[in-house]
Amino acid sequence: MSEQTGGPPPTYTVALAGNPNAGKSTIFNNLTGARQKVANYPGTTVETREGICRYDKAVLRVVDLPGTYGLTPFSVEEIIARNFILDEQPDVVVDVVDASNLERNLYLTTQLIELGRPLVIAFNMSDIAAAQGLKVDLRRLSELLGAPIVQTVGHRNEGTDALLKAIVETARRQDRYEPRKVTFGNEIEEEIARLSQLVADRKVLPGHCRPRWAAIKLLEGDADFLARISSPDVIQAAERSRRHLRNVFGDAPEIVIAERRYGFISGACQQALQSTVELRHTVSDKIDEVLTHPLLGLPIFLVLMAAVFGLVFALGDPLAALVERFFDNAAILLTRILPAGRLQSLMVDGLLRGVGGVIVFVPNVALLFLAIAILEDSGYMARAAFILDRLMQRIGLHGKSFIPMVLGFGCSVPAIMATRILEHRRDRLTTMLVLPLMSCSARLPVYVLLAGAFFPESPGRAVLAVYLLGIALAVAMARVFRSTLFRGEATPLVMELPPYRAPTLRGALIHTWDRTKMFLRKAGTVILALALVMWALSTFPTAPDLEADYKARMADAKAAGRGDEVAALSRQLAREKLERSYAGRLGHVLAPILRPVGLGDWKVATALVAGFGAKEIVISTLGTLYSLGSESGNEALREALVADTHFNPLVAFTLMVFVLTYVPCVATVVAVGRETGSLRWPLFLIGYTTVLAWATSFAVYQGGRLLGLG
Amino acid sequence: MNRKEDLSLSVAMPLDSAREGQWVRIVSIDGGRGLVTRLLAMGLLPGTPVLVMRNRGRGPCLLAVRNSRIAIGRGMAHKIRVV
Numbered sequence: 001m002s003e004q005t006g007g008p009p010p011t012y013t014v015a016l017a018g019n020p021n022a023g024k025s026t027i028f029n030n031l032t033g034a035r036q037k038v039a040n041y042p043g044t045t046v047e048t049r050e051g052i053c054r055y056d057k058a059v060l061r062v063v064d065l066p067g068t069y070g071l072t073p074f075s076v077e078e079i080i081a082r083n084f085i086l087d088e089q090p091d092v093v094v095d096v097v098d099a100s101n102l103e104r105n106l107y108l109t110t111q112l113i114e115l116g117r118p119l120v121i122a123f124n125m126s127d128i129a130a131a132q133g134l135k136v137d138l139r140r141l142s143e144l145l146g147a148p149i150v151q152t153v154g155h156r157n158e159g160t161d162a163l164l165k166a167i168v169e170t171a172r173r174q175d176r177y178e179p180r181k182v183t184f185g186n187e188i189e190e191e192i193a194r195l196s197q198l199v200a201d202r203k204v205l206p207g208h209c210r211p212r213w214a215a216i217k218l219l220e221g222d223a224d225f226l227a228r229i230s231s232p233d234v235i236q237a238a239e240r241s242r243r244h245l246r247n248v249f250g251d252a253p254e255i256v257i258a259e260r261r262y263g264f265i266s267g268a269c270q271q272a273l274q275s276t277v278e279l280r281h282t283v284s285d286k287i288d289e290v291l292t293h294p295l296l297g298l299p300i301f302l303v304l305m306a307a308v309f310g311l312v313f314a315l316g317d318p319l320a321a322l323v324e325r326f327f328d329n330a331a332i333l334l335t336r337i338l339p340a341g342r343l344q345s346l347m348v349d350g351l352l353r354g355v356g357g358v359i360v361f362v363p364n365v366a367l368l369f370l371a372i373a374i375l376e377d378s379g380y381m382a383r384a385a386f387i388l389d390r391l392m393q394r395i396g397l398h399g400k401s402f403i404p405m406v407l408g409f410g411c412s413v414p415a416i417m418a419t420r421i422l423e424h425r426r427d428r429l430t431t432m433l434v435l436p437l438m439s440c441s442a443r444l445p446v447y448v449l450l451a452g453a454f455f456p457e458s459p460g461r462a463v464l465a466v467y468l469l470g471i472a473l474a475v476a477m478a479r480v481f482r483s484t485l486f487r488g489e490a491t492p493l494v495m496e497l498p499p500y501r502a503p504t505l506r507g508a509l510i511h512t513w514d515r516t517k518m519f520l521r522k523a524g525t526v527i528l529a530l531a532l533v534m535w536a537l538s539t540f541p542t543a544p545d546l547e548a549d550y551k552a553r554m555a556d557a558k559a560a561g562r563g564d565e566v567a568a569l570s571r572q573l574a575r576e577k578l579e580r581s582y583a584g585r586l587g588h589v590l591a592p593i594l595r596p597v598g599l600g601d602w603k604v605a606t607a608l609v610a611g612f613g614a615k616e617i618v619i620s621t622l623g624t625l626y627s628l629g630s631e632s633g634n635e636a637l638r639e640a641l642v643a644d645t646h647f648n649p650l651v652a653f654t655l656m657v658f659v660l661t662y663v664p665c666v667a668t669v670v671a672v673g674r675e676t677g678s679l680r681w682p683l684f685l686i687g688y689t690t691v692l693a694w695a696t697s698f699a700v701y702q703g704g705r706l707l708g709l710g
Numbered sequence: 711m712n713r714k715e716d717l718s719l720s721v722a723m724p725l726d727s728a729r730e731g732q733w734v735r736i737v738s739i740d741g742g743r744g745l746v747t748r749l750l751a752m753g754l755l756p757g758t759p760v761l762v763m764r765n766r767g768r769g770p771c772l773l774a775v776r777n778s779r780i781a782i783g784r785g786m787a788h789k790i791r792v793v
Contacts, residue, residue: 070751073744101777104753221743251756254743258750259757284779285763294766386781390769393783492741493770493783494748 011059012171015085017112018096019105020067021379021498023124025049026154027096028064029510031164048080049514055164058171063090069104071111072254073224075423082224085115089208091171094163095147096122099129099136102273103265109145110182110261116210118170118177119147122163126151134273141272146180155504184216184260187248191219191241195234204231219245220254284499288383292497297387304380305406308371312364313410313441319363327356345539354531357614358524361413361667366516368407368414372421373511375403377503381421382495389493395475396482398427399493405431405474408438412664416671417519426486430478432672433685436664437474439467442615446659449619453638454652466656473661473696477688526674530666534613538583538621546576571627578624583609597697598651599658608658614665650704654697662693726771726787728762734792735759741789749790752780760792 016031018024032051049064065084066077073079085093095112097105112119123138142149148166152159170177183189195218196211205214217225218238229235245253291300331348338344375381385399392399400421407415415435422428439447447466451459550573557565578584579602587606594600599608603625611618619637626640641647663669663686673682722737736758739746753776754760763779764772771787773780782790 068751070747072747072751075748104776104778107751107753220747223743251738252746254747255739255750255755258747258755262753262755288772288779292764292772294764294769382781386770386772389781389783390767492745492786493781494745494752494786495781496752497772497779497781499779 009054009057009059010171011061012091012168013088014060014062014167014171015088015090015093015117016062016064016096017081017085017093017108018067018122018124019069019098019101019108021496022067022096022098022105023154024067024096025064025511026504026507027094027122027124027152027160027163028062029507030154030157030160031060031062053164056168058168060164060167068108070108071115072220072222076425077423079224082115085112085117086209090117091174092120092167093117094120094122094167096124096152099123099126099134099151100132102129102134102136103262103269106145106265106268107258107261110264113146113179113182114213114216116179116213118174119145119179120163120166120170121145121147121149122159123149123151124154127153127156127158137272137274141268144180144268144272146178155507182261182264184257187245188219188253188257188260191245192216195219195238195241198237199229199234202231202234204229204234216257220257221252284379287500288497291380291383292386297383301384301387304384305403308375308403309406309410311371312367312407312414316364316367316410317441320360323360323363324356327352327359330356342539342542346535349539350532350535353535354528357531357667358520358527361411362516362520364411365414365417365519366512368418369512369515370508372403372418373508374503376421377501377507379498379500382497385493385495386497395478397431397478398422398424401427401431404435405438408435408440410441412436412438412440412668413671416668416675417515419675429676429681430481430486432675432681433481433688434474434477436668436685436689437470437477437661439470439660440615442665443659445616446618447656449634449638450641450652450656452634453641454647454649462653462656465653466660469657469696470660473692477692526670527667530670531613534583534610534666536582537586538578538581538610540582541580543577543580546580547573550576568627571624574624575627578606578621593694596702597658597694598654598701599697601646604655608662611659612663612666614667615659618659650701650709654701654704657700658693658697660693661689661696663689722791722793724788725760725762725773725790725792726765726784728765728792730762730765732762733759734762737791737793739790741786745786749782753778754780754790 016024016028028049028051032053048066051062051064053060053062063084065081068075068078068081071078071082073082084090093112093115095109097109109119109121121142123136129136138149138151148170150159150163150166152163184192192212192215195215199205199214199218200211205211214225218229218234219241221238221242226235226238242253245256249256290296331352334348334352335344338347372381375384381400381403384403387399388402389399392401401419403421404415404418407418412435415438416432419428419431419435422431444463447463448459451462455462550569554566554569554573557569579587584602584606586609587602587604590605590609591600591602594605594608599605603622606625607618607621610621619634622641623637626637626644628636628640641652669682669685672685673679676682725734725736728734736754736756738756739749739754741749749755754773758775761774762771763774765787768784770781770783773782
């Protein structure tokens, strides 16, 4: 990409690579400011960010690659990082290196050198390293690695300008870039020469791949790369070379190659380093003596979890209530302004409730993302996984799964988003699928109403029983999924515990803002659309004759001065309209299916259908179906239910269990769809929860009847 | 000449049976390919000295390796042989 005079400024693509915890995202924020967008790689759950910045008449498109230790395809992150560099051929790759842990960080550097794109090294956290006595001859090291090195201190925004300068200069000189050669010793070099000759002759290399790099990957037996090579000759030759090397070294070639890379690194370090550091963990280790203590670790974790829960819900719920009140007032206002009728209903019950139903999640979701950012940036998240690993492995889940599961008691939507902290797809999907069984706060009003009506002596015990049943079902289902859908050993824990660090407010806020924006844009629109569908289901088809009939009777009653009768007629009209709507008809259709579980009443079935919109709607729908106005409150509904011969304590408890287990609300289903990037998993979620709800309720109801409780 | 035979395997033991606070050196790793390459990238390879920081009960082990702290599951630790 050469520079033209007078034309538009050249755009360079800059890829940011580095180890996890090397301070990559802080450098990224410094480079791009708040002008960035978050995206998920297609078909994966890995989050990437991209931003634009300008420097010296050039435009830089900076892409933040996932943090990786190497570029061998162990995880999705590594494959994504590698394929981005291979396929998109960025003009410059910036390698963010944690200066206080140099040797390990330079391992990735050697692999980036092998890939052959022009490289700039950001020597990050150089302040900590210097304070601990690290003295580096940067010019020498830069020569040895064949790349300019810029000292940066990410969290103080130091060195950003120098880094930009180095990036632009390197991009402008990229045609003349010649990567250093990391050599592997005679035996291996011979095989590399042979294989790179072969792949060059056969012209089997994808894209811009360098033959030497390809040869190294073939020797390493890199499965992801082998899959890209179509020539059986090359594969066979690679297999022969690997066998030869294994015989020579008595060890797998990839291990020997890794050793040689470390050899290159320690050679470079010996020449460039005047002293080394071995201090940076002292404070961190002290903290870990307490936080990862075999006995204290778990209680401390639980306290911190309570704090997170408090932040997300105790602080978030009043804010959410404010949002709700705002939308309620807006609804009242609109009802007054707009003439009664279809348009008013669409605007108030459809659109406004739909938009409100999305915005109402924002306080909880934003606070959750803030909490996650703080836990991650401080380094505690890794400790949490360490502490819980054993417990969660038993269930077949990852240590980190605990956090979304706990959040599930508040609201499933932010909890589903919290599963992002899990790296492996298997762990993430299992957690997502069982998470809705952790009873969310929207279901609580349903339990409270039913338990209050039918278990007046001990409503708390009945509610607690439902919560415990939910946890038990979640554990059981996790085991079922792990032994069927996501078979295989639990993902072994291999994880760095980074030194503790005070999180920066700026970094945490940028994270929170980005992710909340993405929630609004991606999930919000679909939730709104489905809310409108739910509205239409309970509004159409219309019954004009019925309405005209009631209007006439109401007018008569009004003329006769019988105010009570007018109100009663209006409630009866609402009930009949709902019964004739699609939702009501669906209720009639579903009622027979629910009879074996004791819920064979069309009113209950209709309320459950409406509850797909949001679980708390179950109550207001029941209210309408018992011809109670919204103003008469829960007390009236409680009395109506107790008076209904269809209901008894067993039926009420079964209904509670059903509400716990059946299809989660629209927003949760959409969140699962968004996070997995597919239609399959949300549909599966709907399917399995339906079956589970029916089966569990059947067991509860019929079991109860056998015990003579019905 | 097989390197693994050099460092007589008779004295090697699985990493998960090392004592807390003990310095050991890695002799060999036999896990799945993917996992081995991840360990290599994180700096655990044959010959590397490792300090066992936590190794108790049935939870994961915590190691100090090349100036970083790495937690590995007990099952994995069992497949790493050290002296």
